[in-house]
Amino acid sequence: MVLKIFFPQCCNKADSGLLVGRWIPGQNSAVVLAVIHYPFIPGQVKQYIHQMRGQSGVDLTVLGSWSMPKEGQEGMESFLRDLSTIFPQGQWLQLSREMGKIGFGCHVLTRDQNGKLLQQEKELKEGGGGEKGEGKKGGKGGEGKKGGGEKGGTKKGGEKKGEEKKVEGEKGGGEKDKVIFIHYEQRKVMLSQLHPIENGVPDPQTESQLPQVFGTVCQSEPLFFLDKYDDSPVKLTHWQSEGREGSIIVELMKQASTPVCLLTTWILTLWTSLCSSRILNVRPMRFISSKLSTCVQLSYRTEHLQTVCSPTRATAHNHFMRKANISVSFFVDVCLGLLLVWWMYRENRIGKLANTLVPAADHVAKELEELLQWLMGAPAGLKMNRALDQVLGRFFLYHIHLWISYIHLMSPFVEMILWYVGLSACLGLTFALSLLSDITALLTFHIYCFYVYGARLYCMTVYGLSSLWRLFRGKKWNVLRQRVDSCSYDLDQLFIGTLLFTILLFLLPTTALYYLVFTLLRLVVVMFQGVVHLSVDFINSFPLFAMGLRLFRSYRLAEGVKFRVLCEEPGTPLHLMMDINPLKVSSVVQTYRTPTYSCYPKDSWLALCKKLFLGELIYPWRHKTTKID
């Protein structure tokens, strides 16, 4: 297999030293995380790596050596070779780069079972046409000299041996093994999260390569705390060496978050205990509060805030994103709500709205009265049954009269109620929309009542007709067997049954017409409420934080990677640049949607039409009572 070396871009210009990273088992690849510079004490390096291994949980080792000789540092190469004796490894990489050249050179030394260095070195060429053993590229000059100031005391003897071995190895000719250098941007890979997210701990043997690479870099955060500018025995170069990053605002928010979270949690526990107290849990109150969408929204937001303000830090990516999405959604919601309140109360628009509410209700009632008068006459040229028509018409007219009186009774208080209730829109735009939905429901309550009356009447007519039609044909519905059976009726049963059937049949158009009209009105109201609920649901569940991340820091949500071949010089191995392929926008929304009590159509279109035809009461929008994930 080809040897793949994942090399961070920040170490391209690092000084010579040791490579620290991890071998990925089974894939013949190595991930380089940092470079430890000279001077160092090997014992301290080993101790440091052992400490880092414990802290991060990543299997860190010394992978090999890196040499980028600057002026006055020729002759490091032989020294570097002998470092392999100090750090026992199965494979020892020697990467080198010359100033002014772009490509890297790489030598791989393998150890046999006895732990001795194999005589044979594997030199690496570029692939393609040239199969000839090309000369030693990449900085092998200056053998026999040491660079200045190393503390490797034991290396003197080893160096000489190394030289001889090297010479023999070169004469023996190298195998043409292949290497790919994959450059990656360390900071971006560290911060990014590969999708689809695996839950649980995957088996390291069967896991594919890329998640392992990402996981290695991500978990090696403790390694990146010290760098070469710190006063420590071990000097490292990694992404932090390009300049430490930090944001004062983020740090301040982190410090302030704990007391704020504690305070909010305390307030929320007070509120939930109040809500679950005995007084408010009486049966009628519970029924009303389950019907009013404002109360539902309130309880929903309380739950959300409880999730967000829990003092424990979110470690898993999913939890973190959920918390962040909820807090950003809530914040935006409250801002929009405050904006709405400011706009509404500015020129006393709320007062004007309240003043138009009662006349609007009056207007609706007048329109309904006219409609009923029209139905009582000859609507659309149809001829109605006079008596039934008059009865139904008068019945509904009386209801409207009652309703109007009720509205007029309430009219002095409407403005005040609306003014105070409108203030609750400060809690968020979703509350304002839920309020709108509730007010519509309350104001169109008479339409709902009419619909129920009409539907029940029509339903009874249809059932009666179907049953009598069965009697007409000499059949009966067997309740026990749930099927239609034949039955022999007496003559008087048949006579009365046929009479009733005829009566109902001729009364059917009248009842059907009333049913049709009121159902259409009811459907209009239901559609309006449905639209409002859908928009509330949308505001609740849309993952704003994830969307923002996708737009402005697209590397944080990764769907995969992209490779680009870098222009290299002849004689060097293949160099690829690994970029992060960001997640598609639709996948972002799908993965990070906050689960809600979503409003969804309960029945399919066919079932809905069937219910309408039979006269069963329809409630097209149903709230899910339990949240689904």
Next chain:
Amino acid sequence: MQNGDQHYSMEDETYTDIDGKAISLECQSHSGFCREFTVSSAKVSIGRVMAYTCAVWLSAYIIFFVTENTAVLSSAIIITLVGMMVHIHFVKVDHETLLIIGSLGVQVSSSYASGRESTDFIEMGKIKDIVINEAIHMQTVIYYLCILLKDPSDPEAVSSVVPLFQSSKPRLNCLVKVYKSCQEILAKC
């Protein structure tokens, strides 16, 4: 020639797609185990653009002549512009690339006329094989190159098929060339 890569862009045979339009194939060999194939379709033809624009604007002008409503004209302009932008950004594929890197994986990328690139990388561990499949499309049999993916639970079964060069739809001669090259690399690693 660039930097030790081997580049074959001048072909003696001209390739066409299944509809008969001319396409071009470019093979680039970056290393012994890394190759890149680019299939380019024909660019947006100025004649067709002009034809569509004239048709839309002529009909808009006729409607304006009948209804005397200037909104028709402005909406025609907006429709033309939006339609063109949507077409070059989402519909018209300029070239499709296949980059195969031995023992690492295969990268498939489509580049649209507006410059947008959509890339997908499949790791070598998931790839079972690269084959040429036949499909019956209306009254013809067409060939397409595809990648067979392994099923994680059953190593012998094929879980899904990823078709390549969907927009350029090259013919069998072009596909055979790409197929042979890919199989060389898959055999090595």
